[in-house]
Amino acid sequence: MTPSAASSAPAVTRVSVVGRGRLGSAIAPTLTHAGYTVFGPTGRDEPVGDADVVLLCVPDREIRDAAAAASGHATLIGHTSGATGLDDVDFGLHPLQTFAGGDDPSVFAGIGAAIGGRSPEALTIARSLATALGMHAFEIADADRARYHAAAAFAANFVVTLEGLAERLLREAGPDIDDGDARALLAPLVRRTVENWAARGAASALTGPIARGDDETVARQRAALAPELVPLFDVLADHTRALAAERSR
Missing domain, CATH: 1.10.1040.20 (ProC-like, C-terminal domain)
Known part of the structure; x- marks a missing residue:
């Protein structure tokens, strides 16, 4: 399967996943299965792989520092938090599901994904990643995330x-x-x-x-x-x- 994105956004083929928790450990192999070149998931203090997109799967309190560390390693940076705004990243992608660890790629199939973007390009990338993971994307404004x-x-x-x-x-x-x-x-x-x-x-x-x-x-x-x-x-x-x-x- 070859990843694709809408014509209004650059093609994304490489994704660097930051965070070795349950979500990062599930997203990385699922994106690989969907045809992306995936780096990670990387843990705290490990170098961030250069990619088209860096996806932060870290606790909310660590997003700001993780986004700063990822700066320069990708065109766009996104997080997977449901409640945190987009002040420090370009887009948000929050799977509406609970993860118990050891999940197979089908865990994302058919579930909802709350997305948001600071630009039309970033929103398109968030939607394309959600679709590639098998999720149903719906937009949530920053003011309504909490x-x-x-x-x-x-x-x-x-x-x-x-x-x-x-x-x-x-x-x-x-x-x-x-x-x-x-x-x-x-x-x-x-x-x-x-x-x-x-x-x-x-x-x-x-x-x-x-x-x-x-x-x-x-x-x-x-x-x-x-x-x-x-x-x-x-x-x-x-x-x-x-x-x-x-x-x-």
Whole structure:
């Protein structure tokens, strides 16, 4: 496969990937598989390979220094951060996915990619790289990047936090249930819930006592919680009531 880009941007055939974390370690072989000549991923304090594009797969706090170190090694520099603006780079390319390590090239297939560019040329390069990786690119303005990334945190990070709390409550409710048992028992419920949400939307997928208007059961749930969990329960319950109200409109 030969890499290609829109006529408004220079042809990109060489990409230098900086960052040996989970994302950099997944992107580098996938770009190679897509036909690019890839240097790296390189680690901290290692020389940056000269290329058409340097793609920074580093923590947000390291972007500025990494971009400065990469200056002069490529025509354009991009980062893979979801929340960080483009002040120090030419473009952004953020895969809307979680990476656990050891991922094969198909991990990018069909997922979203938030892109942005400080110039039409840079935006075109970001889009072409996303397409080469097999992703669906969508543009996010710099001013909206933090809001976009918050959406990703709600969809992924906070879900994991809530599932961790669900494990804890189930273990406390059943003395014979250990960590593995709790996950095995809850996982089918979580999977079906996510599948229903993806197919039908949040309001239509909502079930449970709040959706049924069963305030007595909700009160019993609240009373059974440790005091430190009550404020979180109340906030989630309020938002769930608002979601349930959407179904009756």
